[in-house]
Amino acid sequence: MVDVADGVGGLTQADTEHLKLLSIFHTVMAIALALFGLFPIIHLLVGLGFLFGVEGLAPSGGEPFPEVLFGVMFTVIPLVIILVMEGLAVAVAVAGARLRARRSWMLCVVVAGLSVMLMPPIGTVLGVFSLIVLNRPAVRQAFAETDALYA
Secondary structure, eight states: OOOOBOSSTTOBHHHHHHHHHHHHHHHHHHHHHHHHTTTTHHHHHHHHHHHTTOTTSSOOSSSOOOHHHHHHHHHHHHHHHHHHHHHHHHHHHHHHHHHHHTOOHHHHHHHHHHHHHHSTTHHHHHHHHHHHHHTSHHHHHHHHHHHHHHO
């Protein structure tokens, strides 16, 4: 099978199709990250309960329990996890939109690298395939041409 150029920056039909699929997969990954990133809200609520002294959370009797330390740990750690996961979800969603528009090649490469490092195993596969497609000469040229239009 011979790939024919689709007339847009010398991209073949396969390149265009791969960019379209990568864009869709980035969007799906962003939605999954955003949803899974909200799981630590349960821990955050428990930590806030300890900090503000909600009845029933502190153990009764015995030696004093370090409620404040426990509350701070159960508030700060989930809050950091939520912020990182939601920020990563936004970055992956933006990269998916930029792949669709063939803009911001460097942003797409950086997000692909973050996917490889921070989201195993599915993010690793998505990131590796993204890096393979983004480093094709025709794809780089198409991104450069589109970025030149918006510069």
